[in-house]
Amino acid sequence: GQEIKVLANIGSREDALLASDNGAEGVGLYRLEKLFLSKKSLPTTEELAQELEDTMTILEGMPVTIRLLDVGGDKVLPSIDSPTETNPALGRRGIRLLLSFEELLDTQLRVLLHLSQRYDIRVLAPMVTVAKDMALLRGFIEDTAKELGCPVPPLGAMIETPAAALCAKEISRYADFFSFGTNDLTQYTMAAGRENSYVANYFVENHPAVLRLMQLAIEGASDLPFEVCGELASSIESLPKLLERGIRQLSVAPLAVPIVKEGIRRLSLKQC
Ligand code: PEP
Numbered sequence: 001g002q003e004i005k006v007l008a009n010i011g012s013r014e015d016a017l018l019a020s021d022n023g024a025e026g027v028g029l030y031r032l033e034k035l036f037l038s039k040k041s042l043p044t045t046e047e048l049a050q051e052l053e054d055t056m057t058i059l060e061g062m063p064v065t066i067r068l069l070d071v072g073g074d075k076v077l078p079s080i081d082s083p084t085e086t087n088p089a090l091g092r093r094g095i096r097l098l099l100s101f102e103e104l105l106d107t108q109l110r111v112l113l114h115l116s117q118r119y120d121i122r123v124l125a126p127m128v129t130v131a132k133d134m135a136l137l138r139g140f141i142e143d144t145a146k147e148l149g150c151p152v153p154p155l156g157a158m159i160e161t162p163a164a165a166l167c168a169k170e171i172s173r174y175a176d177f178f179s180f181g182t183n184d185l186t187q188y189t190m191a192a193g194r195e196n197s198y199v200a201n202y203f204v205e206n207h208p209a210v211l212r213l214m215q216l217a218i219e220g221a222s223d224l225p226f227e228v229c230g231e232l233a234s235s236i237e238s239l240p241k242l243l244e245r246g247i248r249q250l251s252v253a254p255l256a257v258p259i260v261k262e263g264i265r266r267l268s269l270k271q272c
Protein backbone atom coordinates (compact mmCIF):
# COMPACT_ATOMS: atom_id res chain seq x y z
CA GLY A 1 0.00 0.00 0.00
CA GLN A 2 3.00 2.31 -0.11
CA GLU A 3 3.98 4.08 -3.28
CA ILE A 4 7.69 4.08 -4.01
CA LYS A 5 8.71 6.08 -7.01
CA VAL A 6 11.57 5.07 -9.28
CA LEU A 7 12.92 7.85 -11.42
CA ALA A 8 15.96 8.11 -13.66
CA ASN A 9 19.28 9.91 -13.56
CA ILE A 10 19.98 11.49 -16.93
CA GLY A 11 22.59 13.73 -18.51
CA SER A 12 21.45 13.99 -22.12
CA ARG A 13 18.57 13.72 -24.55
CA GLU A 14 19.54 10.10 -25.27
CA ASP A 15 19.33 9.27 -21.56
CA ALA A 16 15.87 10.87 -21.47
CA LEU A 17 14.72 8.53 -24.24
CA LEU A 18 16.14 5.55 -22.34
CA ALA A 19 14.47 6.73 -19.13
CA SER A 20 11.12 7.02 -20.82
CA ASP A 21 11.46 3.62 -22.59
CA ASN A 22 12.36 1.95 -19.29
CA GLY A 23 9.33 3.20 -17.38
CA ALA A 24 10.92 5.88 -15.22
CA GLU A 25 8.34 7.98 -13.39
CA GLY A 26 10.32 11.13 -14.03
CA VAL A 27 13.87 12.34 -13.64
CA GLY A 28 15.27 12.55 -10.13
CA LEU A 29 18.64 13.90 -11.25
CA TYR A 30 19.36 15.72 -14.47
CA ARG A 31 23.10 16.31 -14.51
CA LEU A 32 24.06 19.35 -16.57
CA GLU A 33 27.79 18.60 -16.62
CA LYS A 34 27.85 16.78 -19.99
CA LEU A 35 26.05 19.67 -21.61
CA PHE A 36 28.47 22.28 -20.26
CA LEU A 37 31.67 20.27 -20.56
CA SER A 38 31.04 19.47 -24.23
CA LYS A 39 31.35 23.17 -25.15
CA LYS A 40 34.42 25.38 -25.48
CA SER A 41 32.55 28.45 -24.25
CA LEU A 42 29.66 28.83 -21.82
CA PRO A 43 26.26 28.20 -23.41
CA THR A 44 24.12 31.29 -23.80
CA THR A 45 20.72 31.48 -22.11
CA GLU A 46 19.10 30.67 -25.47
CA GLU A 47 21.37 27.66 -26.16
CA LEU A 48 20.83 26.21 -22.71
CA ALA A 49 17.08 26.78 -22.91
CA GLN A 50 16.90 25.06 -26.31
CA GLU A 51 18.90 22.01 -25.19
CA LEU A 52 16.86 21.55 -22.03
CA GLU A 53 13.59 22.10 -23.86
CA ASP A 54 14.55 19.31 -26.33
CA THR A 55 14.92 16.94 -23.38
CA MET A 56 11.81 18.13 -21.57
CA THR A 57 9.61 17.43 -24.60
CA ILE A 58 10.74 13.77 -24.56
CA LEU A 59 9.74 13.50 -20.93
CA GLU A 60 6.16 14.61 -21.67
CA GLY A 61 5.04 16.29 -18.49
CA MET A 62 6.90 14.03 -16.08
CA PRO A 63 8.51 15.64 -13.00
CA VAL A 64 12.15 16.54 -13.64
CA THR A 65 14.72 17.57 -11.05
CA ILE A 66 17.47 19.57 -12.70
CA ARG A 67 20.68 19.89 -10.75
CA LEU A 68 22.62 23.12 -11.08
CA LEU A 69 26.01 22.56 -12.64
CA ASP A 70 28.34 20.50 -10.44
CA VAL A 71 31.83 21.31 -11.68
CA GLY A 72 35.06 22.22 -9.97
CA GLY A 73 36.92 19.43 -8.25
CA ASP A 74 38.03 16.99 -10.93
CA LYS A 75 35.62 18.39 -13.55
CA VAL A 76 37.22 21.55 -14.89
CA LEU A 77 35.15 23.88 -17.01
CA PRO A 78 37.52 25.24 -19.69
CA SER A 79 35.39 28.34 -20.17
CA ILE A 80 35.82 29.79 -16.68
CA ASP A 81 38.98 31.10 -15.15
CA SER A 82 39.38 28.96 -12.06
CA PRO A 83 42.93 28.01 -10.99
CA THR A 84 43.85 24.36 -10.46
CA GLU A 85 43.56 23.38 -6.82
CA THR A 86 45.87 21.07 -4.93
CA ASN A 87 43.06 19.07 -3.36
CA PRO A 88 40.20 19.43 -5.85
CA ALA A 89 37.74 17.03 -4.17
CA LEU A 90 37.82 19.34 -1.14
CA GLY A 91 37.90 22.50 -3.19
CA ARG A 92 35.61 24.97 -4.90
CA ARG A 93 33.09 22.54 -6.28
CA GLY A 94 29.33 22.54 -6.88
CA ILE A 95 27.40 25.28 -5.08
CA ARG A 96 30.66 26.88 -3.91
CA LEU A 97 31.79 27.47 -7.47
CA LEU A 98 28.34 28.67 -8.56
CA LEU A 99 28.29 31.28 -5.81
CA SER A 100 31.72 32.50 -6.98
CA PHE A 101 30.70 32.83 -10.64
CA GLU A 102 27.38 34.63 -10.52
CA GLU A 103 26.96 34.82 -14.28
CA LEU A 104 27.22 31.05 -14.54
CA LEU A 105 24.52 30.68 -11.88
CA ASP A 106 22.33 33.44 -13.27
CA THR A 107 22.14 31.87 -16.76
CA GLN A 108 20.99 28.57 -15.29
CA LEU A 109 18.45 30.11 -12.93
CA ARG A 110 16.86 32.18 -15.69
CA VAL A 111 16.52 29.18 -17.97
CA LEU A 112 15.13 26.93 -15.23
CA LEU A 113 12.64 29.57 -14.09
CA HIS A 114 11.42 30.07 -17.66
CA LEU A 115 11.03 26.33 -18.19
CA SER A 116 9.34 25.85 -14.84
CA GLN A 117 6.41 27.89 -16.10
CA ARG A 118 5.61 25.17 -18.65
CA TYR A 119 7.14 22.02 -17.18
CA ASP A 120 7.14 20.26 -13.81
CA ILE A 121 10.66 21.25 -12.76
CA ARG A 122 12.51 21.21 -9.47
CA VAL A 123 15.97 22.70 -8.92
CA LEU A 124 18.69 20.87 -7.00
CA ALA A 125 21.87 22.33 -5.48
CA PRO A 126 25.06 20.21 -5.67
CA MET A 127 27.75 19.73 -3.00
CA VAL A 128 26.10 21.66 -0.21
CA THR A 129 28.06 21.79 3.03
CA VAL A 130 26.75 24.79 4.97
CA ALA A 131 23.28 26.34 5.37
CA LYS A 132 24.66 29.78 4.51
CA ASP A 133 25.36 28.72 0.91
CA MET A 134 21.80 27.42 0.56
CA ALA A 135 20.49 30.70 1.99
CA LEU A 136 22.48 32.64 -0.63
CA LEU A 137 21.23 30.40 -3.42
CA ARG A 138 17.63 30.77 -2.25
CA GLY A 139 18.14 34.55 -2.24
CA PHE A 140 19.40 34.45 -5.86
CA ILE A 141 16.55 32.29 -7.11
CA GLU A 142 13.93 34.41 -5.32
CA ASP A 143 15.36 37.65 -6.70
CA THR A 144 15.50 36.26 -10.24
CA ALA A 145 11.95 34.91 -9.97
CA LYS A 146 10.73 38.31 -8.78
CA GLU A 147 12.46 40.00 -11.71
CA LEU A 148 10.90 37.55 -14.16
CA GLY A 149 7.53 37.69 -12.41
CA CYS A 150 7.23 33.94 -11.89
CA PRO A 151 6.91 31.61 -8.90
CA VAL A 152 9.96 29.90 -7.38
CA PRO A 153 10.03 26.16 -8.22
CA PRO A 154 10.85 23.70 -5.42
CA LEU A 155 14.52 24.02 -4.45
CA GLY A 156 16.37 21.02 -3.04
CA ALA A 157 19.79 20.37 -1.53
CA MET A 158 21.99 17.40 -2.28
CA ILE A 159 23.08 15.69 0.90
CA GLU A 160 26.46 14.40 -0.16
CA THR A 161 28.81 15.67 2.52
CA PRO A 162 28.85 14.66 6.19
CA ALA A 163 28.42 18.36 7.14
CA ALA A 164 25.20 18.60 5.15
CA ALA A 165 23.89 15.34 6.64
CA LEU A 166 24.64 16.49 10.18
CA CYS A 167 23.19 19.99 9.60
CA ALA A 168 20.15 18.99 7.52
CA LYS A 169 17.91 20.78 9.99
CA GLU A 170 19.69 24.11 9.47
CA ILE A 171 19.75 23.60 5.69
CA SER A 172 16.04 22.73 5.68
CA ARG A 173 15.22 26.40 6.39
CA TYR A 174 16.18 27.11 2.78
CA ALA A 175 15.24 23.84 1.06
CA ASP A 176 12.01 22.16 -0.01
CA PHE A 177 13.45 18.65 -0.38
CA PHE A 178 16.67 16.68 -0.01
CA SER A 179 18.40 14.19 -2.25
CA PHE A 180 21.18 11.93 -0.98
CA GLY A 181 24.12 11.79 -3.36
CA THR A 182 25.53 8.60 -1.95
CA ASN A 183 28.51 8.50 -4.33
CA ASP A 184 30.00 11.63 -2.85
CA LEU A 185 28.57 10.99 0.62
CA THR A 186 30.50 7.70 0.63
CA GLN A 187 33.71 9.27 -0.66
CA TYR A 188 33.66 12.07 1.92
CA THR A 189 32.53 9.86 4.82
CA MET A 190 34.90 6.99 4.17
CA ALA A 191 37.77 9.28 3.08
CA ALA A 192 38.18 7.17 -0.06
CA GLY A 193 38.18 8.70 -3.54
CA ARG A 194 35.28 7.38 -5.63
CA GLU A 195 37.54 6.57 -8.57
CA ASN A 196 40.67 5.53 -6.68
CA SER A 197 41.16 1.79 -7.15
CA TYR A 198 43.78 1.64 -4.37
CA VAL A 199 41.14 2.42 -1.75
CA ALA A 200 38.16 0.77 -3.46
CA ASN A 201 37.78 -1.54 -0.46
CA TYR A 202 37.14 1.51 1.75
CA PHE A 203 34.56 2.96 -0.65
CA VAL A 204 31.63 1.03 0.80
CA GLU A 205 28.35 2.73 -0.10
CA ASN A 206 26.26 0.79 2.40
CA HIS A 207 28.79 1.07 5.22
CA PRO A 208 27.14 1.67 8.64
CA ALA A 209 28.92 5.06 8.78
CA VAL A 210 27.14 6.19 5.60
CA LEU A 211 23.78 4.74 6.65
CA ARG A 212 24.03 6.32 10.09
CA LEU A 213 24.70 9.72 8.57
CA MET A 214 21.66 9.27 6.34
CA GLN A 215 19.59 8.34 9.37
CA LEU A 216 20.77 11.41 11.29
CA ALA A 217 19.91 13.68 8.37
CA ILE A 218 16.41 12.19 8.06
CA GLU A 219 15.80 12.49 11.80
CA GLY A 220 17.22 16.03 11.87
CA ALA A 221 14.93 17.37 9.16
CA SER A 222 11.97 15.02 9.49
CA ASP A 223 9.51 17.52 7.98
CA LEU A 224 11.12 17.40 4.52
CA PRO A 225 11.13 14.53 2.00
CA PHE A 226 14.43 12.72 1.39
CA GLU A 227 15.25 10.94 -1.87
CA VAL A 228 18.29 8.98 -3.01
CA CYS A 229 19.96 9.58 -6.37
CA GLY A 230 23.43 8.05 -5.84
CA GLU A 231 24.40 4.53 -6.92
CA LEU A 232 23.16 3.11 -3.60
CA ALA A 233 19.61 3.65 -4.91
CA SER A 234 20.11 0.81 -7.40
CA SER A 235 21.63 -1.63 -4.94
CA ILE A 236 18.93 -4.29 -4.53
CA GLU A 237 20.69 -5.56 -1.42
CA SER A 238 20.43 -2.12 0.22
CA LEU A 239 16.81 -1.39 -0.74
CA PRO A 240 15.37 -2.53 2.63
CA LYS A 241 17.79 -0.22 4.46
CA LEU A 242 16.63 2.76 2.40
CA LEU A 243 12.93 1.98 2.63
CA GLU A 244 13.03 1.36 6.36
CA ARG A 245 14.55 4.82 6.79
CA GLY A 246 11.50 6.30 5.08
CA ILE A 247 12.91 6.83 1.57
CA ARG A 248 10.03 6.75 -0.93
CA GLN A 249 11.76 8.07 -4.05
CA LEU A 250 14.79 6.62 -5.78
CA SER A 251 16.55 7.85 -8.88
CA VAL A 252 18.76 5.42 -10.77
CA ALA A 253 20.46 4.93 -14.14
CA PRO A 254 17.77 4.54 -16.86
CA LEU A 255 18.59 0.87 -17.51
CA ALA A 256 18.31 0.05 -13.80
CA VAL A 257 14.74 1.38 -13.47
CA PRO A 258 12.94 -1.94 -14.23
CA ILE A 259 15.38 -3.92 -12.05
CA VAL A 260 14.87 -1.62 -9.06
CA LYS A 261 11.08 -1.65 -9.52
CA GLU A 262 11.17 -5.43 -9.56
CA GLY A 263 13.38 -5.44 -6.43
CA ILE A 264 10.89 -3.20 -4.61
CA ARG A 265 7.90 -5.33 -5.63
CA ARG A 266 9.55 -8.40 -4.10
CA LEU A 267 9.83 -6.68 -0.70
CA SER A 268 7.30 -6.25 2.01
CA LEU A 269 7.76 -3.15 4.13
CA LYS A 270 7.42 -5.40 7.18
CA GLN A 271 10.68 -7.09 6.10
CA CYS A 272 12.49 -3.77 5.93
C1 PEP B 1 26.33 11.48 -5.91
O1 PEP B 1 27.35 12.03 -5.51
O2 PEP B 1 25.85 10.45 -5.40
C2 PEP B 1 25.58 12.02 -7.06
C3 PEP B 1 24.42 11.54 -7.43
O3 PEP B 1 26.19 13.05 -7.75
P1 PEP B 1 27.36 12.79 -8.81
O4 PEP B 1 27.52 11.31 -8.98
O5 PEP B 1 26.95 13.48 -10.05
O6 PEP B 1 28.52 13.43 -8.14
Ligand code: MG
Nearest residue numbers: 160181183184
Ligand atom coordinates in the same frame (compact mmCIF):
# COMPACT_ATOMS: atom_id res chain seq x y z
MG1 MG C 1 27.77 14.04 -6.20
